Amino acid sequence: MRKSRRHGVQLNIWPQYGVAFIFPLCVIAIWQYVGANRMLADGLFPSFTTSMAAFWDFLTGSIGTSPYSGDWLMHLGASFQRIMIGYLIGAVIGVTLGLMVGFYSLVRHSLHPTINAIRPVSITAWIPLALIVLGIGDKPAYFLTALATFFPVYINSMMGAAYADGGLVRAAEMLGASRKRILFSVTLPAALPSIAAGLRVALALAWTTVVVAEMLGARSGIGYVLIDSYSQFRLDYVIACMFTLGILGTISDRILGYVLGRRLRWVEVGAKA
Amino acid sequence: MPRIEIDGLTVAFGAGEGAKQAIGGFDLNIADREFLCLLGPSGCGKSTVLNAVAGFIQPREGEVLVDGSPVEAPGPDRGVVFQDSNVFPWMTVEENVLAGPRFRNQKIDDALRQQVSAIIARVGLNGYENHLPKELSGGMRQRLGLARTLLNNPGTLLMDEPFGALDAQTRIIMQELLLELWERDKKTVLFITHDLDEALLLGDRIVVMTASPGKVKYEHVVNFPRPRTYALTSTPEFQDARRMLFDILHVEAERAAR
Numbered sequence: 001m002r003k004s005r006r007h008g009v010q011l012n013i014w015p016q017y018g019v020a021f022i023f024p025l026c027v028i029a030i031w032q033y034v035g036a037n038r039m040l041a042d043g044l045f046p047s048f049t050t051s052m053a054a055f056w057d058f059l060t061g062s063i064g065t066s067p068y069s070g071d072w073l074m075h076l077g078a079s080f081q082r083i084m085i086g087y088l089i090g091a092v093i094g095v096t097l098g099l100m101v102g103f104y105s106l107v108r109h110s111l112h113p114t115i116n117a118i119r120p121v122s123i124t125a126w127i128p129l130a131l132i133v134l135g136i137g138d139k140p141a142y143f144l145t146a147l148a149t150f151f152p153v154y155i156n157s158m159m160g161a162a163y164a165d166g167g168l169v170r171a172a173e174m175l176g177a178s179r180k181r182i183l184f185s186v187t188l189p190a191a192l193p194s195i196a197a198g199l200r201v202a203l204a205l206a207w208t209t210v211v212v213a214e215m216l217g218a219r220s221g222i223g224y225v226l227i228d229s230y231s232q233f234r235l236d237y238v239i240a241c242m243f244t245l246g247i248l249g250t251i252s253d254r255i256l257g258y259v260l261g262r263r264l265r266w267v268e269v270g271a272k273a
Numbered sequence: 274m275p276r277i278e279i280d281g282l283t284v285a286f287g288a289g290e291g292a293k294q295a296i297g298g299f300d301l302n303i304a305d306r307e308f309l310c311l312l313g314p315s316g317c318g319k320s321t322v323l324n325a326v327a328g329f330i331q332p333r334e335g336e337v338l339v340d341g342s343p344v345e346a347p348g349p350d351r352g353v354v355f356q357d358s359n360v361f362p363w364m365t366v367e368e369n370v371l372a373g374p375r376f377r378n379q380k381i382d383d384a385l386r387q388q389v390s391a392i393i394a395r396v397g398l399n400g401y402e403n404h405l406p407k408e409l410s411g412g413m414r415q416r417l418g419l420a421r422t423l424l425n426n427p428g429t430l431l432m433d434e435p436f437g438a439l440d441a442q443t444r445i446i447m448q449e450l451l452l453e454l455w456e457r458d459k460k461t462v463l464f465i466t467h468d469l470d471e472a473l474l475l476g477d478r479i480v481v482m483t484a485s486p487g488k489v490k491y492e493h494v495v496n497f498p499r500p501r502t503y504a505l506t507s508t509p510e511f512q513d514a515r516r517m518l519f520d521i522l523h524v525e526a527e528r529a530a531r
Contacts, residue, residue: 167359170329171418173347175425177376185376189363266363268407 046236054236055243058225066237068225076244078220079210082138086145087206094150094202095195098157102164102191103183115154123148123209131217141213141221148209149202156198160191193267196260203256207249222248274341275302276429276461277326281335284321295321297486298335306459310472312522313482314529319465322487323433326463327353339429349373352422354435358414360406360421366393367402369417373425389424395454396420412443416450423454429461436471445503448474456500469518470506473497481521484529491521 028048034040035047046054057063061070068075097115100107123144130140164187172186214223222241229237282299285292296318303309313319324330325337328347337344339351347353360369370389374381393399396416406414415435422430436444448471455462455475466472472479473495481491493514497505505511 165359167355167357168361170327170347171353171355171359171361171421172372172376173329174327174349174351174353175373175376175421176349181376181378186361189361192363266405266407268362 041235044233044235046239050236051239051243054234055240058237058240058244066229066232066234068229068237071225072244075220075222075225076248078218079214079222080248082141082213082218082221083145083206083210085138086142086210087149087203089142090146090149090206091153091199091202093146094153094198095157098154098195098198099161099183099188099191101154102158102161103187108158112158119151119155123205124212127212127216130213136217136219138218140217141210144213145206145209148205152202152205153195153198156194156201157191160194160198161187163194164190193264196264199260200253200256203253204249207245207252211245276305276307276340277301277303277463278338278341279322279326279335280338282322282325282332282337283334284318284325284330285333294486296325297488299488301480301489303461303463306461308455308459308462308464308475308477310464310466310476310479311482312466312469312472312479312518313487314484314522314526315467316529317482317485317525318487319467319482320433323353323431323463323465326429327351327431349377349425350427351429351431352425352427354415354418354422354430354432356434356437358406358411358418360414360417362406365403365405366398366409366417369406370420370424372421392420392424395423396450410443411439412447415439415447419451419454427460429463432462432464434465434467437466437468444471449503451475452499452501469515469522473511473514473518474501474503474506479518481518481525484525490525491518493518 032048035045035050039045053063054066057066057069058072059070063069097111101112101115102108126144126147127140130143134140134143168186168190169182172182177185210221211223211226214221215227218224222244226238226241229235229241279299279301282296283294284296285294287293299318299322301309301311301322311319311322321330325332326339326344328344328351344351361372364372367389368375370393371381371385374385379385390399390402393402396419398413398416398420401409401413406417409417418435436447439447452475464472464475476495479493479495480489481493482488483490495514497511
């Protein structure tokens with residue numbers, strides 16, 4: 001049951017960490033060489049240091065050569081608000097519907113075929129409709145992010161509920177639990193590992209979607225700055241935006257992973273007799 | 274009146290031509306406070322009988338009566354102890370024991386809390402109240418499953434090979450614990466097993482089933498005096514009874530293996 005600590009592995013930790021730095025350092029070195037010598041895209045492709053300077057300027061406004069100098073926090077806030085609202089709406093509807101569809105066969109038969117038929121339509125295909133119906137601004141971003149979040153959360157919640165351990169359900173029935181009680185006290189917790197996986201996949205999709213939504217239908221946000229910098233040939237700012245998205249995506253995924261991991265401490269990894 | 278009456282029980286899975294009969298025309302009565310062991314080769318439908326008494330499955334034909342009324346659904350009056358414990362992995366030991374009252378929206382008062390700690394102590398899990406099932410051994414999980422059922426004070430205990438997945442030493446400890454608990458507070462028990470020694474050690478009566486679809490093949494009344502301990506298994510009387518039942522069971526096991 002208890003994991004044994006193998007000393008050989010611990011001794012090897014430093015060489016392993018060292019290896020992890022070699023690859024990114026090589027990439028940065030090549031990037032810097034190619035950028036500084038204007039070797040790509042007629043010299044438009046910026047070097048690593050130019051891109052980092054643009055990121056710093058975006059953050060602080062210290063250089064002030066871009067219309068977005070020093071506006072990092074404002075645009076990040078706009079994107080963050082859109083992703084939070086859209087993600088929350090999509091996740092809540094996804095978990096609720098997924099659980100109901102997975103648990104009650106009547107709900108499954110009446111809803112699932114329709115939802116499943118809409119699912120293959122890619123999120124980007126919804127953009128024209130969303131812009132025309134909801135206008136330019138926050139609303140299409142909310143809608144598209146919620147939609148992107150909904151499907152993986154819905155599918156994972158449904159599967160988690162439908163394949164919840166039948167033995168646990170029987171145990172609850174034997175203890176006198178009602179159907180509703182079983183849904184909330186047994187099926188929901190039993191489906192939680194699957195729901196958590198859906199929530200994490202959905203968060204990455206939500207970031208992608210909010211950027212696309214801002215590129216096409218907003219006047220603020222990191223996605224908007226990215227596409228507008230592109231049209232001004234400010235590729236250093238494009239990379240600064242990409243850098244921002246990479247960092248924010250990683251941080252939010254780690255936070256979500258940590259929160260879900262705490263809720264799932266009871267899961268026995270890799271064992272079911 | 275017997276506590277449990279099983280009358281011409283027929284259970285089939287699937288429908289139409291492809292339906293497979295798990296149990297065909299099975300009859301069995303269990304008296305009040307009797308410890309009955311149902312013994313049979315694997316796949317003979319022993320667990321199907323238990324599941325029908327528990328209310329997990331409905332008979333295709335025949336009926337199952339508990340205290341004279343037909344079984345319609347599972348309920349806390351028929352406590353089940355499962356082979357793979359089925360304790361709730363997200364609940365601590367204490368929460369698992371309290372799951373029954375919680376699920377039935379009972380008020381959790383001090384008297385109930387005292388009962389909970391008494392039952393946890395009786396199955397030897399005191400000190401583990403705040404542990405999660407993943408931190409417990411297989412034997413401890415079975416004790417937890419037993420404690421969770423005992424808190425509801427069921428008239429009938431349905432035990433589905435509860436010690437089948439445990440190692441030999443742990444199984445003996447669990448059998449002695451069950452003997453001690455049962456001899457103190459006799460309940461009606463339907464105990465499913467494929468282990469002859471276990472059936473002879475625990476039961477008042479042993480019913481041997483035929484290979485699939487299961488029927489009653491042989492009945493044996495166990496007359497060893499109580500209280501019993503594991504030492505009983507090495508007496509000549511025990512060995513004689515064991516040999517006799519072994520032959521009967523072996524024939525069915527061979528048929529089942531074919």
